Every structure is written in C-alpha cells, then in structure tokens.
Amino acid sequence: MQAQRRVFFNPTSLPCLRAQRPQCRNFYNSVSTRRVGLKHLNAPGKWRGVRRESTETGEDLTGHISAGPNEGILFFDSKILSKANEGHQLIVYFFIDIFPIKLYWALRLPMRGGGSLSGLLWRFNNKALRPYEPLTLVKRAIPDSVPIKVTEILPRLKDGGAFIKFQHPQGMTTKEIEGLVARYLEENPINPWFNPFRRIRTNLVVGRPWLEDLSRFPSRRVKVEFVPTSPGKEAAELSQEMLYSLFRRYGKLAEIVTQPSDSKILPKFAFLDFARLREAIVAKNCMHGLKILEEAGGGPSGTQLRLSFEKKIEAHWIRDWLVSHPKVVIPAIAALLAAITVAVFDPIRTFFIKAHIDHAFHLTDNKLYKWFKSQATDIFTSRSSMAEGVGLGAIWDDRKEVIDQLQTWLLETADTFVVVSGPRGSGKRELILDQALKGRNNTLLIDCKPIQEARGDSATISAAAAAVGYRPVFSWMNSISSLVDLAAQGTIGVKSGFSETLDAQLGKIWQNTATALKQVALQCRKKNDKDGNLSDDDWLDAHPECRPVVVIDNFLHKNEEGSIVYDKISEWAAGLTTANIAHVIFLTNDTSYSKSLSKALPDRVFRQISLGDITPEVAKKFVITRLNEEPSDATKGGEKLTPHQRRRDLEELDECIDVLGGRLADLEFLARRLKTGQTPKRAVAEIIEQSASEIMKMYLLAVDTGERKWSQEQAWYLVKSLAKNNSLRYNEILLSNTFASSLSPSASNGENVLEALSAAELISIKTHNGRPQTIKVGKPVYQAAFKLLTEDNVLKSKFDMAILTELTKVETKNINKYETELSMLGNLPKQPREVGPRIQYLLGKLAASQSKVEGWEKEVGVLKKVLASEY
Structure with missing residues (x-):
C-alpha cells in the first residue's frame, strides 16, 4: 500500500475527463483503491492485472513514466518531429491539443479535486466518449490501421496535452509507428476544438520527461543544463551549433544564449528562446533527459540534458526600453504632456481669462463695495473728488469730439482697428478707459511695458499671462524644459520637444485669450432672438456692440527691431478684428507705429486719433481746479474764498502756462508745486531746471551710451538749433555735417538718429502728406x-x-583722400590732358577742406580759452 498523499488538483475534476461510473473513493487514501483494469489484448474477456494509479506526477509519484518492451508513449502536437532516435525501450510522446495553454493560470487557483484516472482508459477503449470531449481528439488521431493499443492516458493541463502510452507488436519500431500516425494526420488533418486553425501532429520523445506538478508553467524560454550521466563524472558543454541541430526540429529558435565563459555556476547551462510557446513545450518534454554520447559531442563520459522552463524576466525592462529608445520616448512624453495640458489646463485658463475680462472677481466692481465706497467718499473726500471731476471734466469737454468719434467706431460693423497716438502725459489711457469705455464691463487692458521690460523668457511669459488673467501658468518649467531639451539634443542629436520657444508660448496665451473673448462676446446671444439661427461668425458680424474691447497700452514702448512681443500682439490683434471677435485700440507714443502694424494688416487702413496738448484756457482751468482741492479758511463778505481767489500771484499763471504748454503731466506737476506755496514763476523755473537736468542725463552725457542710437554731437546740435528756432526743416538737419558725416557707427544714418530721438521724446517729428516735414521739441517745456x-x-x-x-576729423579724412588721389595721379609716367580737370577739382576740394579746418581750429582755440577761464 502506498503512503497517503493529498491531491491538490486533478484533471479528472473537469467534467469532460471524469469517469461515468460512480466510484466510492476516500480522498485521503486514494492509492488504496484498486482501479478497474483493461482487457488484455492477447486474452479477450479477461482483465489485466491492475497497476498502481498514474497521475500527472508519473507512476509511483516519481515524476517519470516507464515503458516496458514493445511499449511506447505518444504525445500529439501541432509540430511533427522529423527525426527520432531508436532504442529498445523508447517512450513515444504524442502531444494532442486537448486543453488551451492560455488556461494554465487555472492551476494557480486553490482548487482541490478528487477522482480517478482509471475510467479514462475504459471510456477510451470502449468508445464511451461524447463528441465534444477532449479525449475524442485522441481517439480520432490514432487510426485503426495502426497496430497499437493504448494502455494509459496521462493528461497534462500545464502543457495543454496528454501522454498516450501504447503497446505495439514485435518487429515494428516506435519510429515506424510515429511515421504512420504522422502520415495519417497529414492526410486527415484534425483541428482542436478550441483552435480550428491549428492541426494536430505527433512528436516522439527521445529523452525521459519529468512529469512534475509544481507551480512551474510553460514559457518560450527553455533552460538546458548539461549534467553528467553518473555522479563523479564531468559533463561537456554543447556548442550553439549542436544545440541548434538538436532543437531546431521542434520549432524556430529566436535566440540561443550560452553561459558566459567566466561564469562559475555549475552545472553549465544555455538558454533557448523559441518563437512560439507550444514549440518550447514540445522541445522540453521530448528532449528532457536525453543522453548525448561521446561520438555525438557529449564528452568522454557522455552528457545528459536537463530541461526546464525559464521565465524570461528582464529586470526593469520598461525602464531599459524607455532609456534605450529616447528618440521615440522623449517626443512621445512631450506630446503626452502637451495633450494633458490642453485637455486639463486650457479650459481652466479660459475660465480665468473670461473672469478677468468680465471683472467677475474684481472687488471694486461689486455693488455692495461701491455703495460703501460712495458713502465713505461722501463723508471724507467729497469736496476733493468734486474738484477733481470738474478739472478733468474741462479736459474731456475739450476732447468730447474725439470721445464721440471713438464710441461711434465701436458701434460699426466694419473691422475696428483704432490707433490712439500722442506723447507721454497727453492723457490717452484716461481718455479711453475713463471716458470712451466708461461703464463697459467687457474690456481687456494689456500693458506692453511690463511685458517688454521683463528679463528672460520666464519673466516675459509671466507678465503676459498676468496681463490677461491666464492662470495657472508654469513659467518656471520653461527653464527646466530648456535644460532637458539641451541634454536630449546632446544625447540623441535632435530636440526632444519638451521646451517651447517664447514665440510658441506667447502664441498659446493669446490663443486662449481669443477663445475667452469669443465666449464673452457670445454671452449676449439668446436662442429666442430673431437672428438666433445665425452662425457664431455671422452673429458677431451683425452685433458689433456685443464685442469686447481690447486696449493695448504702451505699444512700441522701447521699440526694438525684431521684438517678438510686439509682433505677436499685432498679429493676434489683427486676427481678432478680422474674425469680428473684438474691437482693438492701440495706445502708443511712437509715431512710427504704422511700420509694425502694417506687417499684421497690410491691406487695412488704420483709424487714427492723434492727441496733442490741451489749449491754454483748458490748461489754466485744470490747474485752478487742482489748486482748489485744498480747503481754505479765508473769507470775504462772509463767504469763504477758494485758494485761487485769495492768491494774488496767480496772475502769473497765464505766462507760466505758455511756457509749460498743454501737457497734462507738466500741468499736474505745476499744480502740486503751487499747493506747496510756491509762486507760479518759481515753480516753472524749477520745472525747467529739472527738465534741463533730464536732457543732460538722458541725451548728452556719455554715461551708458551702449543702447543709444545717436551721438552727443547730434543731440547737442538739435538742442542748440531748437533753442533758436521753434521748428526745423527735417531735410535741412539731414544735410548738416553733424548728421551726414558722423564718425559714430551707431549714428551714421541720419534718419535713424532722428527717429530714435523722436522715440526718446527729445524731439517730435511732424508729417505732411505722409512724409516728415518739420522737427519740434518733444515737450513744450523743453523749449525753455x-x-x-x-x-x-x-x-x-x-x-x-x-x-x-x-567735423575737423571728417575733413581731415577727406583731405587725406584727396591727397592720396593726387599722389596717384602725380606718379603717372605721363600727364594726359584729360586728368587736368580732375586735378583742379581735387585741388579745389583740398583747399576748401583746409580752409574749413583752419577756421574750425581757430574756433576751437577760442572755446578752449572759455573752458580754461570759466567755471
């Protein structure tokens, strides 16, 4: 009697393999039950002696299958064994696909089954099989013409098949039997029930398979160990060529990996990677235990092959694949991050931009806040606010025509592209925001000054995002992604795509802003309207009053050639106007704005508003109203006197305003000085002195001249000329020696110099019919x-x-040039008559230049005496 054993899983637990006759079996003493035998082939009607039960672990739980004389084991597979070794007791291994290999995971489940395999043979030999049972395939695969008798069936769920042990007559080898079965299957193909595209074929076992029920499952990688045939002897390590010749018959080999030569691991081994899983299963079961003799390359004492499945586990294979394919992985990650950013963050950013345009989160626009503010203002600062309103009201009354014109343009259906130009301090921003757009909620103000003055790409992106309410913004990621991109470019030779240029990132900000502006414009649309069936573009074209207004302030501030900020803003603004999404108003101090805007809208005419200085009457009224903001205790006839009524020095105000002009910034400065008690003349004198100091520092002194596009001599020439005359001819200045022959490389082009000085507000250039005509001072106070x-x-x-x-240096260069040419003409071997006029011309030029140099040297001598004698 065998020792008791515990069966964890048995193939007969499947309904299709369970014996039909009921059996009474003790689960914990299964080996004590005698199984029903099989009638012997040579003694019909008699039963053969019963052997002990054989399961997946082999006979007697040894893991091996024994075969006596004239016995063999068949195993059916989808591949046929081309060659087989013959011997006295060969085990023929037929592998049939009666179980899907992909279901081997079911063996990991904690199932327990009982039952016996004794009924399988009885059902097989007595044809007690149903058509859908897996054993039917085994029955069909063995034809009646082959003289064999199946004596035992051992299902192998892990391998997806079953061992078929059979008896064959004397005088016939197992190889001949395999050939008969293989030829029959070629002529009559049989397909498994679970895979109709695969055919069953036979394979012959040439080794001694080890049938274990461990938790080891098939894999495409087979480990081949080279062990000695007996203890104490040495095994030979087979070469790759020999391994290939032995195992290629079972299927295509993807790779053969031999043990490293310096490895100390024993026994020696090699890995065989098969292209298919079933081919690896057949090879493992057919070749396990095969002995390679000395004449076949197995060494003096022979070598035995011990095969096992090896999990092809690559440590960190995901990481290794990502690292080894940077050209694919890095751009893919960049694209994925971009997609996530667009899908997740873009709607959030559009929401915040809309809130910024609608002023949804602005506390100052809240009705309750406005009520409290009005109550506090009425109590504490009502008088000053009224005075300020009166003062500004006088200015707005003077410019009412401009305000009405601008409001009319905002109601027209045509593309609105308005440019409001004027010098600094002319009140452009207050005119647009406080008057023309007063009470309008859907307005967006973009100040170009902080964007242009930001240092670095990250700061520029942050400033642009803050101007439109674009958040969240990860500007700090730009520096990190640039470093990653630089490292990737040095490693793989191409850019990874992580970092984006400033142009692309600004484009994203403006694109999100355009989307938000369009949504704000369409908020006024209702389905019940008579034109509710129109498309979005047609509806926006028909309702210009619903479009938001974008005010771009300080456009071309510190204008530089090739500025990305201004180019992107002008292109974006042009797209807004052509798509009827919004009205755009540019506020600029630069008179050359048409060059930048013409690039964005080359086929459009801009609507222009030019703001100058206010009239002297309005300027005087503005200063007086500012002065009256201060309370006064003086009375006359029982009535309180205003500050300007009790001050007698205000009679000088008319003369002072003529000097300051109508620039709002200067008038505001004058009003503040008058409030401190200064007389108008004294205040104006200090303003003039301060302006002179600014001119010296900004235009004349040789401090930080790296960014200047003019020379000190050119700036002083204009200062001296405008001090004598209120206006100068534009072309006359260009023809002067100081502008036409400047030695400074950055100031060699006279037109560029005048344009740069106009942008810096030292001068102002007036045009006539589109051409520059006259040059005047940049600010009225600059004249004084x-x-x-x-x-x-x-x-x-x-x-x-x-x-x-x-000028002396310039003429000296001319003299040297004349002398060089005269010297060349004088060295000619003969003096032709034709060179005479040229010589006379050069001599005249030489004399004129010499006369100029002598006169200038005399003037320089006088000036040196002044510098040496005066402080």
Whole structure:
C-alpha cells in the first residue's frame, strides 16, 4: 500500500475527463483503491492485472513514466518531429491539443479535486466518449490501421496535452509507428476544438520527461543544463551549433544564449528562446533527459540534458526600453504632456481669462463695495473728488469730439482697428478707459511695458499671462524644459520637444485669450432672438456692440527691431478684428507705429486719433481746479474764498502756462508745486531746471551710451538749433555735417538718429502728406530747457568744441583722400590732358577742406580759452 498523499488538483475534476461510473473513493487514501483494469489484448474477456494509479506526477509519484518492451508513449502536437532516435525501450510522446495553454493560470487557483484516472482508459477503449470531449481528439488521431493499443492516458493541463502510452507488436519500431500516425494526420488533418486553425501532429520523445506538478508553467524560454550521466563524472558543454541541430526540429529558435565563459555556476547551462510557446513545450518534454554520447559531442563520459522552463524576466525592462529608445520616448512624453495640458489646463485658463475680462472677481466692481465706497467718499473726500471731476471734466469737454468719434467706431460693423497716438502725459489711457469705455464691463487692458521690460523668457511669459488673467501658468518649467531639451539634443542629436520657444508660448496665451473673448462676446446671444439661427461668425458680424474691447497700452514702448512681443500682439490683434471677435485700440507714443502694424494688416487702413496738448484756457482751468482741492479758511463778505481767489500771484499763471504748454503731466506737476506755496514763476523755473537736468542725463552725457542710437554731437546740435528756432526743416538737419558725416557707427544714418530721438521724446517729428516735414521739441517745456542749456557758456563751449573736433576729423579724412588721389595721379609716367580737370577739382576740394579746418581750429582755440577761464 502506498503512503497517503493529498491531491491538490486533478484533471479528472473537469467534467469532460471524469469517469461515468460512480466510484466510492476516500480522498485521503486514494492509492488504496484498486482501479478497474483493461482487457488484455492477447486474452479477450479477461482483465489485466491492475497497476498502481498514474497521475500527472508519473507512476509511483516519481515524476517519470516507464515503458516496458514493445511499449511506447505518444504525445500529439501541432509540430511533427522529423527525426527520432531508436532504442529498445523508447517512450513515444504524442502531444494532442486537448486543453488551451492560455488556461494554465487555472492551476494557480486553490482548487482541490478528487477522482480517478482509471475510467479514462475504459471510456477510451470502449468508445464511451461524447463528441465534444477532449479525449475524442485522441481517439480520432490514432487510426485503426495502426497496430497499437493504448494502455494509459496521462493528461497534462500545464502543457495543454496528454501522454498516450501504447503497446505495439514485435518487429515494428516506435519510429515506424510515429511515421504512420504522422502520415495519417497529414492526410486527415484534425483541428482542436478550441483552435480550428491549428492541426494536430505527433512528436516522439527521445529523452525521459519529468512529469512534475509544481507551480512551474510553460514559457518560450527553455533552460538546458548539461549534467553528467553518473555522479563523479564531468559533463561537456554543447556548442550553439549542436544545440541548434538538436532543437531546431521542434520549432524556430529566436535566440540561443550560452553561459558566459567566466561564469562559475555549475552545472553549465544555455538558454533557448523559441518563437512560439507550444514549440518550447514540445522541445522540453521530448528532449528532457536525453543522453548525448561521446561520438555525438557529449564528452568522454557522455552528457545528459536537463530541461526546464525559464521565465524570461528582464529586470526593469520598461525602464531599459524607455532609456534605450529616447528618440521615440522623449517626443512621445512631450506630446503626452502637451495633450494633458490642453485637455486639463486650457479650459481652466479660459475660465480665468473670461473672469478677468468680465471683472467677475474684481472687488471694486461689486455693488455692495461701491455703495460703501460712495458713502465713505461722501463723508471724507467729497469736496476733493468734486474738484477733481470738474478739472478733468474741462479736459474731456475739450476732447468730447474725439470721445464721440471713438464710441461711434465701436458701434460699426466694419473691422475696428483704432490707433490712439500722442506723447507721454497727453492723457490717452484716461481718455479711453475713463471716458470712451466708461461703464463697459467687457474690456481687456494689456500693458506692453511690463511685458517688454521683463528679463528672460520666464519673466516675459509671466507678465503676459498676468496681463490677461491666464492662470495657472508654469513659467518656471520653461527653464527646466530648456535644460532637458539641451541634454536630449546632446544625447540623441535632435530636440526632444519638451521646451517651447517664447514665440510658441506667447502664441498659446493669446490663443486662449481669443477663445475667452469669443465666449464673452457670445454671452449676449439668446436662442429666442430673431437672428438666433445665425452662425457664431455671422452673429458677431451683425452685433458689433456685443464685442469686447481690447486696449493695448504702451505699444512700441522701447521699440526694438525684431521684438517678438510686439509682433505677436499685432498679429493676434489683427486676427481678432478680422474674425469680428473684438474691437482693438492701440495706445502708443511712437509715431512710427504704422511700420509694425502694417506687417499684421497690410491691406487695412488704420483709424487714427492723434492727441496733442490741451489749449491754454483748458490748461489754466485744470490747474485752478487742482489748486482748489485744498480747503481754505479765508473769507470775504462772509463767504469763504477758494485758494485761487485769495492768491494774488496767480496772475502769473497765464505766462507760466505758455511756457509749460498743454501737457497734462507738466500741468499736474505745476499744480502740486503751487499747493506747496510756491509762486507760479518759481515753480516753472524749477520745472525747467529739472527738465534741463533730464536732457543732460538722458541725451548728452556719455554715461551708458551702449543702447543709444545717436551721438552727443547730434543731440547737442538739435538742442542748440531748437533753442533758436521753434521748428526745423527735417531735410535741412539731414544735410548738416553733424548728421551726414558722423564718425559714430551707431549714428551714421541720419534718419535713424532722428527717429530714435523722436522715440526718446527729445524731439517730435511732424508729417505732411505722409512724409516728415518739420522737427519740434518733444515737450513744450523743453523749449525753455534748451534755451537754459545754451545759456550755460561752459556747457555750450564744451559741446561746440566736440562738434568742431568731429567735423575737423571728417575733413581731415577727406583731405587725406584727396591727397592720396593726387599722389596717384602725380606718379603717372605721363600727364594726359584729360586728368587736368580732375586735378583742379581735387585741388579745389583740398583747399576748401583746409580752409574749413583752419577756421574750425581757430574756433576751437577760442572755446578752449572759455573752458580754461570759466567755471
């Protein structure tokens, strides 16, 4: 009697393999039950002696199958064994696909089954099989013409098949039997019930398979160990060529990996990677235990092959694949991150931009806040607010025509592209926001100054995002992604796509803003309207009053050639107007704005508004209203006097305003000085002195001249000329020696110099019919400041001497040029008659230049005396 054993899983637990006759079996003493035998082939009607039960672990739980004389084991598979070794007791291994290999995971489940295999043979030999049972395939695969008798069936769920042990007559080898079965299956193909596209074929076992029921499952990788045939002997390590010749018959080999030569691991081994799983299963079961003799390359004492399935586990294979394919992985990650950003963050950013345009989160626009503010204002600052309103009201009354014109343009259906130009301090921003757009909620103000002055791409992106309410913004990621992109480019040779250019990131911000502006414009649309069936574009074209207004302030501030910020803003604004999404108003101090805007809208005419200085009457009224903001205790006839009524020095105000002009910034400065108790003349004198100091620092002194596009001599020439005349001819200045022959490389082009000085507001250029005509001072107060500077004899002598020195150098170069040409003509072997006029011309030029140099040197001598004698 065998020892008791516990059966964890048995194939007969499947309904299709369970014996039909009921059996009474003790689960924990299964080996004590005698199974029903099989009638012997040579003694019909008699029963053969019963052997002990054989399960998936082999006979007697040894893991091996024994075969006596004239016995063999068949195993059916979808591949046929082309060659087989013959011996006295061969085990023929027929592998039939009666179980799907993909279901081997079911063996991992904690199932327990009982039952016996004794009924399988009885049902097989007595044809007690149903058509859908897996054993039917085994029955069909063995034809009646083959003289064999099946003596035992061992299902192998892990391998997806079953062992078929049979007896064959004497005089016939197992190879001949395999050939008969294989030929029959070729002529009569049989397909498994679970895979109709695969045919069953036979394979012959040439080794001694080990049938274990461990939790080891098939894999495409087979480990071949080279062990000695007996203890104490040495095994030979087979070469790749020999392994290939042995195992290629079972299927295509993807790779053969031998043990490293310096490895100390025993026994020696090699890995065989098959292309298909079933081919690896057949090879493992057919070749396990095969002995390679000395004449076949197995060494002096022979070598035995021990096969086992090896999980082809690559440690960190995902990481290794990602690292080994950076050209694919890095752009894919960049695209994935971009997609996530668009899908997740873009709707959030559009929401915040809409809230910024609608002022949804602005506390100052809240009705309750406005009520409290009005109550507090009425109590504490009502008088000053009323005075301020009166003062500004006078200015707006003077410019009412401009305000009405702008409001009319915003109601027209045509593309609205308005440019409001004027010098700094002319009140452009207050005119648009406080008057023309007063009470309008759907407005967006974009100040270009902080965007242009931001240093670095990250700061520029943050400033642009803050201007439109674009959040969240990860500007700090730009630096990190740039480093990653640089590292990837150095590694793989191409850009990874993580980092984006400033142009692309600004484009994203403006694109999201355009989407939000369109949604704000369509908020007024209702389905019940008579034109509710129109498309979005047609509805926006028909309702210009619903479009938001985008105000772009400080456009072309610190204008630089090739500025990305201004180019992107102008292109984006052009797209808004052409698509009827919004009205766009540009506020600029630069008179050359048409060059930048014409690139974005080359086929459109801009609607322009030019703001100048206010009239003297309005300027005086503005200063007086500012002065009246201060309370006064003086009375006359029982009535309180306003500050301007009790001050007698305000009679000087008319003369002072003529000097300051109508620039709002200067008038505001004058009003603040008058409030401190200064007289108008004293206040104006200090303003002029301050302006003169600014001119010296910004235009004349040689401090930080790296970014200047003009020379000191050119700036002083304009200061001295405008101090004498209120206006200068544009072309006359260009023809002067200081502008036509400047030695400074950055100031060699006179037109560029004048344009740069106009942008810096030292001068202003007036046009006529589109061409520059006259040059005037940049600010009215500069006229008096220029006169103050020219009255300084030392300063005047210094800069005049610098101009004369530069002119002397220019003429000296001309003299050298004339002398060189005359020397060349004088060295000719003969003096032709034709060179006479040229020589006379050069001599005249030489004499004129020499005369100029002598005159300038005399003037320089006088100026040096002034510098040496005066402070």
